[in-house]
Amino acid sequence: MLQMHRFRSELSAQLIFALMLMGLELLAVQLQSAQTAPYSFLALPQFAFGFAVAVLFCYGAQFSLSLILMSGLMLSLTWTSFAPYFPVEDAILPCLFLGIIFYLLKGRLPTFSGIRSSRIFLRFVIVGGGILSLIFPLILLLKLGQESSETAQATIKTSVTAWLSAINGCLFFFPLLSEWCFADSREKITLKTMPSPVFTPIIFCITLIVGQVMFFRLFANFIPVIIPSFWLIFLLALAAVRSASLPVLFLLTCTSLQIAATMSGGRGYFVQHLPQSAMINSQAYLFALTFTTLIIVYFRREASEHAKSMQEIISQLRVKEEALDAISQGVMTTDVHQKITYVNKAFRSLTQYENEELLGEGCDMLKGSETSDSAVQIIVDALNQKTPCCVDLLCYRKDGSTFWNELTLNPVFHEGEVHQFVAVHHDITWRIAAARDNSLAQVVFENNLNAIIITDADARVLLVNRMFSEISAYTLEDIKGKTPRVLSSGMHELTFYEDMWRTISAQGYWSGEIINKRKDGTLCSHHLSISAVKNQQQEVTNYIGMYRDLSNEKNAEHRIANLQYKDQLTGLANTVALQQRVQATLEQLRQKQGDHSAALLILDIDHFKYVNDTLDHHIGDRLLVHVADRLGQFVRTQDTLCRQGGDEFKLFLPDAGRETTTEIAQQILRAFRDSFMVDDHQLYITASIGIALYPDDSTELDGLFRCADIALNQAKNSGKNRFLFHTKSMTNALNERVALEQELLMAVQREQFHLCYQPLVDVKSGEIDGFEALLRWDHPELGRIPPTKFIPIAEENGYIAAVGTWVFNQACRDIREALDAGITMPPVAINLSPKQFQNKNMIEELKETIDTYQLSPGNLGVEITEGVLMNDPLASQTTLMELRDLGFCLSLDDFGTGYSSLSYLKTFSFDKVKIDQSFIRGLSAKNQDAAIVVAIINMAHSLGIKVLAEGVENETQCEFLRDNLIDEIQGYMFSKPLPWNETLNILREHRHLPPHLLRFPETTRTLLLVDDEQNIVSALKRLVRRDGYEILTANSGFEALEILEKHAVDVIISDQRMPGMTGVEFLSKVKELHPDTIRLMLSGYTELNSVTDAINEGAVFRFLTKPWDDEKLRASIKEAFQYKHYADDNHQLSLKAKETSFELAVSNRQLAELIDKKQSQIAVHVQSLEIVREALRHTSVALLGLDDTAMIAFINDAAIELFSSVNLNFGEDLNFALPDLYALIMETAETIPAPFMFDGKHLTIRWHHLGSDSKAKGKIVTISPQEI
Template sequence: MTSSTKQLIDTTTGAPRALSDFVMDISTCGIIIMAGVSDNCRILYVNAAFLAMTGYTEADLAGRHSWFLQIDERDQPERTVLLAAMHAARPVTVELRNYRMNGVLRWNELCITPYFDDTGSACRFVGMMTDITSRKLAAQLLSTQSSQDVLTGLANGIGLQQYLDAALINPLYRDTGLAIVTIAIDQLAVLSDSLDEEAIDTLARVVAERLQSCITTGEIVARTRSDSYTLVLHTGKRLDTAARCQALQRALGQPIPLATQAIYLTCSIGLAMFPEDQCDSAYLLKYAGMALTQARQTGRNNQVFYSASMSQQLHDRTVMESALSNAVRNRELSVLYQPQVNLTSGEVSGAEALVRWHHPALGDVPSKQFVALAEETGLINDIGLWVLERVCLDLATCHVTGMPKVPVAINVSPVQLRDPQLADQITAFLATSSLEPALLTLEITEAAVLEDDELTRTTLARLHRMGIGLALDDFGTGFSSLSYLRRFPFKTVKIDRSFIHDLTGNPDDAAIIKAIISMAHTLGIAVVADGVETEAQCHFLRDNMCDDIQGHLFSPAVSADGFNALMISGLSMPEHLRAPPKKLRTLLLVDDEVNMVSSLKRLLRRDDYHILTANSGAEGLAILAAHPVDVILSDQRMPGMTGVEFLSIAKTRFPRTVRLVLSGYTELQSVTDAVNEGAIYKFLTKPWDDAKLRGHIQEAFHRKELADDNRRLTREVYAVNLGLAAANRQQQELLGLRQEQITRDASSLHIVREAMRHIPIAVLAIDDSDMIAFINDAAARMLPQRGMLLGGDARYLLPEIVRHLTPPGQQPPRPHPVELDGQFLLLGTHLMGQGSSSSGWLVTLTPDPQRMPAS
């Protein structure tokens, strides 16, 4: 260091100010000179910039230690680094939190450099200090924004991850536990389509406020997506956590007032527990998400805790998804055909193509399972096209062998219907296999038509025009509506197998089936019942005029070769299932007294009845389920089930029977109720008069036969009406197509007329009765002296032209000269009707270039 610099630094010498002293004073960087460590680093000099940064005066700083600027924050790690460097007499740069004289916190960057004297001792330290508060605050703000949701002020995914990472290493929570709660608002997807952006933002803020009101100190709410939130609750017991979640659902369930309406929300909740389920933050969030998915699949406003089986299910799904993507390429898929049989003729009327998957390791995978997976993963298009092509090729092969031609139904998913190329792809398959479009029926689920998508309607209309049949599949299981049958050109409705399974024991299913059949037939649409496995089901469907059935009762699904053999063999439905059986009067006697049953049998045998007997109500119901019965005669007093109770059940399950009760005890009230409810036709008393009893039973059979005849006549009328309705529906479709054609033709005609009017060549049209049907503007300008030509008789108005018109059947001449009103013209004539249904002549007039007009 030079002597001049020495004079500058040592303020106690009173030396004159040098240039370097001036530079230090005007510097914007705060400069501080401190004594060595042995002198406790006393402040020896500060410049004006340092005083401005700290708010102190020279007098305030004289002789003080520099550490007082940190006030009570002297435990900053950076200060320890600074002191260590100064004791080691080496340069150092640190960032410190310092306080101005008025107590305001500032961030400073301090660069300390030791100054060595001639002996090599660090006798002074020179510090350069800059204010970095703005930079620090900006960095803190950026850090906050990166971990905070801008709209609600809640933590976002980054903030949640930071919180979890810190909480999971806290020994306190390892003992007491934590709950990771993931919440999804059920209605947000629908509300996003119906509310404006401002209302959606308002909902998000209200949800955030309500969730925050439900947490305690130290817990966190994070908004991880627009419709989902994650909370970390300080509770490790499932029961307590479930109660907390119910409080969250109640808070969110309160109405949210908006400008135009009040909104009510529900939420689905997935939960994972620390440390019970996992100790890693990423896995805990993943498990809570898996539980949320399960909650949403089970319906709205549910909460589900994670379980290990969910991970197994996810693993199984991943394995199956990978295998399914290779199934077509590895030839693991196959198509089976389940015949459909007509209940009137008993003949096979069609079949349904069913796709099957056999995996080498997974075995036979249920179709509902892998079809649903294919729809979720987007593989359904490839699989669906493969099935369509396979069916077309199979049918083409079978027809070569002489198999009778019947339509085959193929299931088409909603995803496929939204593909604009579907109709073109089916057209290509039909062309390749030379298959008639009418032999293909596409089964569409209600889900496919529920949204009434424009593309879906266009595709279905095009397929219908091609001649491909359309069937509404699984009718009754979803949002069944008559409007579907009116809006779309369905030819068939298929009743879902879930209604068929218990129709003989469940009156509600039976009523639904009757309603579906009636509704479809009213519109001229045929009905197919799926999953028919018993004769009782078949009898019910036949009696209620269902058209066709499919199921194991007739045939399971078979291969293409098996279906070909079945069709060639002419296999049909047994006679007793497809036509009313030969009339046999069947009487069921029910009495717990064997002697009484024997007496009744002896009495009634002479009337040529087929008599069945039972000794209890339960036994009687079993017989009714196995055999057709016309009339039931039951004792009243039986152990376990009274006659009235038995007949009431029989009335529900077998309503077409005629039911009588026989008793030696009046029990007036129960019998009266049964009669009033229609469970009992007549009440007879013991002991009986033989003649009267036989008369009552004969009357009961007569009543039953009248009802059967009425049903038969109704069925015949119904069949005729069905045919008329179907014909009317077809006629309406043809009229609609014809109207469309007429509209298109009229539009084309207007376009042609407009074009003809404005072409520069004179054109006239004369019909076969010599009326001038058309004249364009050029012709009107050419012949103004002839007056109003349109609609006039050409023989009087244009005789020069009419004499040259060629009769039908002759070849029209080449253009030849003609004189009209002093104009020399070339007359061209064209006989109409050769390419259309028009008749008459089209006339053109052009100036004759070889002749000059008359003077």
């Protein structure tokens, strides 16, 4: 029945179609025969053809048979009735051919479901309107061979007109049928749903009125001008944009009818103004009008449907997102690169991250330090292999808290490729915790120190733990299923157990002491607790019993009671026991009459910390035990020895005076001379002892302890390995120290500090080369307090930081004052303490202070001691390098007195080494100090480091240091530390060293005459005065030695026989102290043996006899001065060679440092250039780097690809490879864009000079697509 109904419906539709088409054809035939429409005789047949095409496209090829039958019927009618008047092939044959084409294609054409996009409409216009409509002109063109040339031209024009008319017919009917027949594509129009309910009627009226005015010359009297044809196209396009489809099609139909009406009447726009081509122009205009309007309609519909579909997709996605947000598991999706693309609400709540923090990030955001690497590897393998996986891993929330995550990962495939990954996160922390709790409960049960037994409601054993088996010796297999009665010892009455169970029934638990029997029959005392376990119905399901061994507890209590008065390590009495004993003894002594004394000794092991640090603490503990055993040998019965803690012991002698105490203290120190064998270590240690006496030092317990402790500290400070009795001076010193600490806190605020400046003198030039700032404290009551007294206190108590800050600020303030006064201020060296040097903010504070006073680091120097470097050499090296890079001069102070590591001079970049004054004080040419000083100078100079000598107090020291190439001196010989105003005075005076003390002094000739006879001295003086010598005289060897201490002497003439000291003894002493002098002996009394020995030993240069020959004596003296002159010249040359060597060493050092610095900078630049090169190589913009000769020095991947046709490579000449590009670069100014054509591509080039200075080092050329 359904098929029959469908057959009847299709048959009815085909009959209706045939009748409508026949009516259109008959109307066309009648109009043709009547010859009433000279301009429209072609339009109606083509419109009928268009109607047929539209029906066949909309309803399918099954209507082709109706079209063939109808066309055949019409052919028969027209050939019989209208053959004389109407050309059959022009009107009916196209429909017949159309029907045959569609009949042949029946079953091969796609099903049409309405115009749903502009592509379908354009396809119809091309196929239906453009190709199928060619049937009309083809039929007309067949007549060309039978007509004259003039008729043939008219036929061609008519054919084109007919083709356009057929296309217009298709465009007229196809949209109407499509909109009407396909209900799902029709637009239902009401005033509510109309896009513009006010605009649509208005635009319709305006369009119809404009059509009437344009085609029928309506209101011609009022509108004299002719409205342009594009106005109508504009109005219809505007209607298509703002109105619905059906109203626009209706308006388009009305406009088409207006055009048809004006053409049928032989009037209007096209007939009056274009009479020769009115028909073809009208059809062309109608095609443009119809096509433009319809393409806008369908483009608008396509956009509307696209927006609607996008809205539906968005709605669906929102529904899905809401569905995902509704589930409790966290969901995360990533792209193929593992970048997060979506997370749901549960995931955000689980991880505490927001969308903005997650999207686009990597999947490892939840990974932390404790995340299992094996679990992460499983995920990585699944991602790489694109397979599902499920893994448990520890993840981290945003706040750092952790949670256990059950992660299920699945890849999502699209067309065989992985499109994304979906990960479901499930918080299983509770499950892991539950598993851990169960495991923990099992561990607690098994490892509980109490014995545990669990029974059922009938008191039959179910479980016992390990401790129960250890206490009772019963295993679970022995006792399982039995009642605890097997543990009964028989020591309790039956009523005991009845009361116990009665209490359990009433209260649910019982606890008390009980005596049980072990498996072996022995008895044991326990504390038993029994608890009843009930279910929700309050029914007893189990009993839990816990045993605790009371014997162990009581033993522990007894042991604790004993340990209250014992030292656990040594077994000696502890402080509590000692205090009780001393207190009791003192009370007894107070009650006794007569002189009674007691002594308290506090002993501390020297350097015990080194034992712990080097050999470990267990060796230190063993050593303390050995010390306690050895001290026990000197303890009498009435004495008490205790260990205070650490390495401190106390010994109380209740009946001992000073003599007995001294003897015991000496015995103890002697006992420490023997080594202690601890395991395989033979240890030698010493001890310090402080002693307080009763009643001399104190009659109270606390007083004795305090006095003994003060004495101990004094013993340690005095060199250790000794004992000292307490004295009042110790307490006074301690009190003074405490008071000094309090005063030191306020010294800075009260402005009690001031700085003195001691000059540093350059031996070569003799000028002041710098100052050392020295802190002085002038207390209004205590007077001047030396730095050696308060600096250690400041170091120990941490006050040194504030003091050091004050010193640096004051020094900067003084330097600024000098500079403002126009005085050239050499650098001022400031001592930094270890505490200051370890301050992490020190450098920033120094920079801030320097900036405050507008100074440079070159105005200041920094002095540190070796002790500063020993704490942390690596950090010290970093700090020193930062100070040196800033421009500070670095000096190593007090070198030779401390650790004196030679590696420090190599490792740390010091500019200057200061030799401690202890080596300078006793300096002479032959002693050990001189050897040490010379070694330090030579070693420092070989490393390119300057050397300064501290404490230079006389010219002899200065000359020795000068001759050994010291660079600078500091000491009272030149100047003591001066207050600031006096410092400014010596700078204004330009004070310098005397010329004879300079490294290269001016040549002077000084002669010393020594004789005990004044007339001999006067005669010699008269003789040599005319030779221009500076003459000094002395009447004894002792007087001459004093002169030599003060003056530089070249030649000495001495008598042999002088009272108190002979000439040989004197000259031998001079040779030792002043070896550079030339020594002559002039005497009439000669001991040839002693003189000969002196000459052989070099003490005497030449021996002359009295009386003398004046000329020979003068010649000998002249020869001695020449010899001295040659020796001085050689010495000067040697000094200059050493100085040159030192300057070369300094230059080499500076060069090495500069090279190291430059190499480091070059390494950084090279790394940066490699990074830049890689970045430029992979950038999307084509880049070329050219040197000054136009050779390609750099080319990135984009440029290689762009110029692949010419195979452009690194090192080629651009002028040879791309001459056009080279010429364009040469012609174009820098940074100016210029167009360039290459391989049909429009490009833009720009070039820039390379190099930061005025001299260019090449060009960089960028090539980019030309912007249009």
